Amino acid sequence: MARRALVLLMALGLLLLGVLLDAATGPAMLPVGEVACAVFGYPADSSVQAIVWSIRLPVALMAIAVGAALGLSGAIMQAILNNPLASSYTLGISAGAGFGASLVIVLGISLPVPDNYAIASNAILFAGVACAGVYWIGGARKASAEGLVLAGIALLFLFQGLSSLLQMVASPESLQQVVFWLFGSLQKSTWPKFWAMLTVLVVCVPWLARDVWGLTALKLGDARAAALGVNVSALRIRSFVLISALTGVAVAFVGTIGFVGLVAPHLARMLIGEDQRGFLPASGLLGAVLLSLASVASKTISPGAIFPIGIVTSLIGVPFFIWMVLRNRKSYW
Template identity: 60%
Template sequence: MGIAGWRAAHARHAGIVGLAAAVLAVSFAFDLATGPAMLPVAAVLRTLVGFTHDPMLSAIVLSLRLPIALMAVLVGAALGVSGAVMQTILANPLASSYTLGISAGAGFGAALAILVGAALPLPGAWAVPLAAFGFAGLACALVAGVGQVRGATSELLVLAGIACLFLFQALLSLLQFLASPEALQQIVFWLFGSLLRASLAKAGIVALVVACVLPVLLADAWRLTALQLGDERARALGVRVTRLRLRAFVTVSLLTGVAVAFVGTIGFVGLVAPHIARLLVGEDQRIMLPASAVFGALLLSAASVASKLIMPGTVFPIGIVTALLGVPFFAWLVLARGGRR
């Protein structure tokens, strides 16, 4: 009854993730079908499969909508997975790359590139993401460095991460204080988070990173699951806790850095997608990591659709919509399922 029950629970959890993936596919289709141009669905479909010679139509669908819809799914998945791993290795339900200064580092990097952008020997569309990614990496290195020196306990990494968050927020405020009104406006818009900067090339990069990082994390899935029983018990089971924690931290920081670099700071997804996954499928990381990816993707994709529907003709900043849409859903989930455990 132990094995059979376990297999049944596993099948149920896989079913839940499959169902969420199906809903994600629907959301993705809606994302492609909606937009300020109010195109008929049939025309969108024809364009996607290549049966159109209308340059206007293919420009809207293939150059605007497809990159945005793909980016929503990929960035959502990246943020969901990185939030799940952060919460696991830091034994902290509030941890995400947002609370640990990785996103703040990216924000500072982006603002810096916006301010001195003209002086950089880079094409404009890539200078900001590169700087954002670079400073996300720096923030990660700071936190991991502290962990390396003093033993990577979860408390220490959380404290170092929060310190990093305040440091980069202060530096960002300084830049905003010094910036011209035009640059300030650009910085603030970047910080809102937006999918409008998406392109197929950028979506391809995020896809590549997600595809590379997920297997690496899944290889540690059992060890990450064991870590949730506490450091000492994980050690007793043969886990090299400090190494695992730093390895996973750096891996997901890379994931977050890439995602945030292209779309700006979208805070809520990384925090909430793992909680939804945990409530529905438990903490066996082999299923929880893919589930966090799917729920993160679903949240951001649905937010992308909603951002176009709130005010027809305009696209709301996605960072705002994500929280407005996600908070009530999350509250409902916690209240409805909270009594079960």
């Protein structure tokens, strides 16, 4: 319990540092002290305050919200499938959301909603379609974890292929927008988008909390979890609904971002263990920390230019993940 509290407190400290650094970095570097004063309401230079509150703070806070959503969705996916390589990115959920958004950008096909919500609604819809497809295909063998993983991998390639097809028929303007969006970017973050992402998190977290014990029991296997009174099929359905909501909204606002939902749960597992009462909050917090630090890196790699954050997470995350797998191969395989 003390170790868990210490890890969560350290993650919160890193999160605060990440927000301040994220708000301070950019084409025009700002003094961290001035940024801290502006963020916490102390007297600060008026130009710094305007830049921080109108431009940089929405980006910094969106990084936290999206990172937490991806970390949580990855932790849920790994728990219900009992597979350390599972995440919404590796099993096609993000690819489904990306395809839904690309449909709007390239062909203008969307749900009958206002234009401002077309991309978001399509991303959530197709994230749900991907989740339903994973469950339906894997459910041919009573929704075994192995069947669900194989179904997710199949859908990953399907949606990636469909997205590539859309890019082939897209106009140059639409193609540029789709490609940049699929790389992932926080730079179009606004206060309304942040509040929407935060609302999704606030709604999903209490719903997830009620299933903490059931998710912990799943680590014993489906048969033992069922013997302990867990309705495994219903638990997986509820979990997939949460995953589609968290992933769909995140992808709709910032594009597809890999690595975070895969690595954050691994870090949480290494630091805290498998008990979902600590594992899930730690996965969300560490996901927020990772994406916040990646946001800072995307603005400092090349002064005056901002790299798409999806590229940064891949370049940093893939070697780190390979190192983790090699270091812990006995426990993962």
